[in-house]
Amino acid sequence: VIKPLTNHRSYLYQQLADRIAALIEHGTLRPGDRVPSVRRLSTQHNVSVSSVLQAYIVLENRGLIEARPQSGYYVRPRFLAGLPEPTVTEPPLAAIKGEVGELVARLLRCSDDPGVVQLGSASPDPATLPTGKLNRILAGIARRAAPGLLDYNYPAGCADLRREIARRSLDWGCALDADEIITTAGCMDALRLCLRAVTKPGDTVAVESPTFFALLQLIDSLGLKTLQLSTFPRHGACLDALDYATRRHKVAAVVLTPNFQNPLGACMPDEKKQALVEMLARKSIPLIEDDVFGDLHHGPARPKVAKAFDKKELVLLCSSFSKTLAPGYRVGWAVPGRYRAQVELLKRVDYISGATILELAIAEFLKTGGVAHCLRQQRRAYARQMQQMIDAISEHFPTGTKVTRPTGGFLLWVELPGATNALDIHRAAAAHKINFAPGPLYSPKQAYRNCLRLSCTNPWSAKLEHALATLGQLAEKQR
Numbered sequence: 512v513i514k515p516l517t518n519h520r521s522y523l524y525q526q527l528a529d530r531i532a533a534l535i536e537h538g539t540l541r542p543g544d545r546v547p548s549v550r551r552l553s554t555q556h557n558v559s560v561s562s563v564l565q566a567y568i569v570l571e572n573r574g575l576i577e578a579r580p581q582s583g584y585y586v587r588p589r590f591l592a593g594l595p596e597p598t599v600t601e602p603p604l605a606a607i608k609g610e611v612g613e614l615v616a617r618l619l620r621c622s623d624d625p626g627v628v629q630l631g632s633a634s635p636d637p638a639t640l641p642t643g644k645l646n647r648i649l650a651g652i653a654r655r656a657a658p659g660l661l662d663y664n665y666p667a668g669c670a671d672l673r674r675e676i677a678r679r680s681l682d683w684g685c686a687l688d689a690d691e692i693i694t695t696a697g698c699m700d701a702l703r704l705c706l707r708a709v710t711k712p713g714d715t716v717a718v719e720s721p722t723f724f725a726l727l728q729l730i731d732s733l734g735l736k737t738l739q740l741s742t743f744p745r746h747g748a749c750l751d752a753l754d755y756a757t758r759r760h761k762v763a764a765v766v767l768t769p770n771f772q773n774p775l776g777a778c779m780p781d782e783k784k785q786a787l788v789e790m791l792a793r794k795s796i797p798l799i800e801d802d803v804f805g806d807l808h809h810g811p812a813r814p815k816v817a818k819a820f821d822k823k824e825l826v827l828l829c830s831s832f833s834k835t836l837a838p839g840y841r842v843g844w845a846v847p848g849r850y851r852a853q854v855e856l857l858k859r860v861d862y863i864s865g866a867t868i869l870e871l872a873i874a875e876f877l878k879t880g881g882v883a884h885c886l887r888q889q890r891r892a893y894a895r896q897m898q899q900m901i902d903a904i905s906e907h908f909p910t911g912t913k914v915t916r917p918t919g920g921f922l923l924w925v926e927l928p929g930a931t932n933a934l935d936i937h938r939a940a941a942a943h944k945i946n947f948a949p950g951p952l953y954s955p956k957q958a959y960r961n962c963l964r965l966s967c968t969n970p971w972s973a974k975l976e977h978a979l980a981t982l983g984q985l986a987e988k989q990r
């Protein structure tokens with residue numbers, strides 16, 4: 512029940528927005544609830560449809576509600592104020608060789624049982640992928656047997672796909688030309704080609720701490736050393752730490768995920784990205800930027816990429832369609848700036864070109880529409896599921912547990928109180944058919960022993976809640 516409005520006509524929409532905000536604030540309208548339809552509210556309060564719509568836009572901009580196509584407006588998930596967040600990380604400032612390879616191999620072996628509640632993988636929920644549409648596009652391309660379909664494509668990659676990616680770059684704050692883009696076999700391949708273009712074995716590479724284990728393994732496999740940076744769970748790598756690190760060490764490259772970092776979910780504010788790019792430009796250090804989660808923002812605006820502030824062509828942007836459209840297609844891209852020729856040469860030497868038909872299929876999907884709808888659904892699902900997971904963690908995990916509050920992506924980082932050992936909990940959880948990613952995977956010397964990374968890609972269910980309650984009990988027992 513929304514209190515009647517006064518007849519202060521010039522502020523009707525504002526009053527309406529404030530009333531609904533109060534209902535959300537007091538919990539009368541809860542996350543996931545539908546707010547009254549525009550028409551109903553307009554009749555109820557005898558105000559115009561446009562006033563109600565304006566009120567809903569105000570509430571959307573405040574991040575309180577969200578529109579769902581053909582369904583109406585709903586209260587957005589919000590995080591419980593009670594559960595504390597982890598604080599900034601403080602890894603030792605030393606260039607070191609990684610030691611996570613064996614641990615990764617062991618943990619991956621126990622994560623492929625389909626009966627397991629899977630909280631450990633950073634793969635998207637298959638139900639949110641556009642499987643049917645991509646299948647139809649792929650079949651259509653094969654049927655039409657376009658000229659050159661079975662041939663190698665250009666070393667830089669399929670021209671249609673590069674054009675579509677260039678068009679999308681406007682959303683990220685760039686205005687890229689298709690010629691600046693090189694397609695790759697996923698984001699990992701883009702990172703690998705870019706790292707090889709700017710480093711030689713023995714060099715040191717600075718990364719966030721914690722950071723995703725595939726990057727640590729990649730750095731290690733190229734004979735490079737890792738330098739870990741203090742990182743804020745909300746706003747990403749600490750720029751003072753980076754400045755200090757680059758004065759103490761000869762850093763050949765910096766690899767960061769400014770948007771929804773894995774595993775912290777941190778999102779660097781755009782001004783901080785600009786300061787980062789400017790600082791590295793002064794020091795002539797290339798920045799390899801991983802933006803694989805950038806499209807999965809939960810709020811209304813897509814964050815920019817650091818590349819948007821790159822005046823010296825020193826940022827090598829890497830991404831893929833693996834978190835949003837088709838991880839198995841292995842289609843990604845790099846925008847290597849001044850290192851374009853080296854990256855293209857390395858790609859040509861390694862594998863000549865990408866798989867033509869898969870690049871054409873993604874290009875056609877992007878061109879014919881549907882991607883915006885697909886992303887909207889994913890963002891909504893991940894935001895809702897993340898809230899449900901945080902609620903369950905606050906209910907079932909030991910007192911003193913801390914959890915991140917990402918504003919995008921689908922990963923949560925949980926810090927357990929006391930001297931808990933996530934590897935022991937992982938072993939015990941396997942007996943209950945639950946898998947998660949233990950903290951030690953995310954640093955070269957297997958630190959973060961009291962941390963877990965949980966994936967929020969599973970739709971909410973009683974089974975999932977039970978799995979989280981079990982994890983909470985195992986953590987409590989460990990303590």
Ligand SMILES: Cc1ncc(COP(=O)(O)O)c(C=O)c1O
Pocket residue numbers: 633696697698699700723768772773801803830831832833838842843
């Ligand atoms: C930050 C980050 N970058 C890159 C990747 C890998 O992307 P792709 O599958 O496109 O190689 C992942 C996968 O989890 C990731 O988390």
